[in-house]
Amino acid sequence: MNKNKRFLPWIAFFFILLMCVPLLMKNGNVASAKLLGFIVVAGITIALWIWRKQTISLNEKKARIALNLNDKFWLERSIPFYRKLNKSDRIIFEDRIGLFLTEIVVTEVDKEDTDKETCLYVASSAVFAYWGLPYWNYGKLREVLVYPDNYNNEKIISDAGYIQGQVYHGGMMNNTMILSLTALKKGFSNHNDGHNVGVHEFAHLLDKVDGKIDGFPAGMNQDDRRIWARLVANEMGNIRLGNSDIDPYALSNEAEFFAVLFEMYKERPDELSRKNHLLFKVLDDYFTNNSLKSV
Secondary structure, eight states: OOGGGGGHHHHHHHHHHHHHHHHHHHTTOHHHHHHHHHHHHHHHHHHHHHHHHHHHHHHOOOOOOOOOHHHHHHHHHHOHHHHHSOHHHHHHHHHHHHHHHHHSEEEETTOSSOOHHHHHHHHHHHHHHHTTOSSOOOTTOOEEEEESSOBOTTSOBOTTOOBOEEEOOSSTTTTEEEEEHHHHHHHHHSTTSSOOHHHHHHHHHHHHTTSOOSSOOTTOOHHHHHHHHHHHHHHHHHHHTTOOOSOGGGGGOHHHHHHHHHHHHHHOHHHHHHHSHHHHHHHHHHHHSSTTTTO
16 A cells, blocks of 8 residues: 555544534533644644655665675675776676665575675676666566575475576566575686576576566567577577587576576677577677667
8 A cells, every 4th residue: 555545544534533623612612622622733743744754765765885895805706707897897897786785685595684795696696697788677676585505396405406596477476586595606606617597597587577588588679589589499409409509408498598598698608609609699789789778
């Protein structure tokens, strides 16, 4: 319910009480009328003060989180992509990290307070994944839950856990992403193997912007979608025949194909361009034009 609407019953209540004042005066109950009048005025004053406080609170923007020197040192040590950036791009990267952490909650499910390092890993995944887009945001994402390790379908962490991350579509978890901290760290420790679970899940989030997680990144026009669908079908055929370097997990469905290819594009772009040039070109054009500005 809109918070302002919560005050409507109280306004009606005080209005009725106020109408009772002249009736009490008419019947000679002056003292009661004065007391009731005082209560009404005091009640309205308090209600207006509460309403004003809540309105100001709603309108106040959170101050953007600023990274300190220790945070920047951590990025230098832990995020290979950040190390490659020039000074001006590092400032942009740091600013986007701060914006992400201001707008989106990162929660470690087994801890009372989330470690700063975990927050930086998650935010770095997001910024790295969307780096290069002419227009970027994280859609309706509101929280990233971080499990200490891989988990199963029941969200139980075990040696047999095989799930490293998830993006939900619909339901109570629609605004939530889940990541395995073990997998997240591994994605950055080996930065040229073409695997990064954070990038993978943010690829799904990018896919989800148009309302569907279907393997067609948001902003593609109909002609691009037809070209993309044909290229994907051909390469999935090559994977089945063992004639492709793309991870076979991409055969799960078109959405997973996009996310797997997205990881390769981010971590091994030169190899992807050399071995799968048409797929590379579609992604590269996507990241260097304005196709998302209308989304």
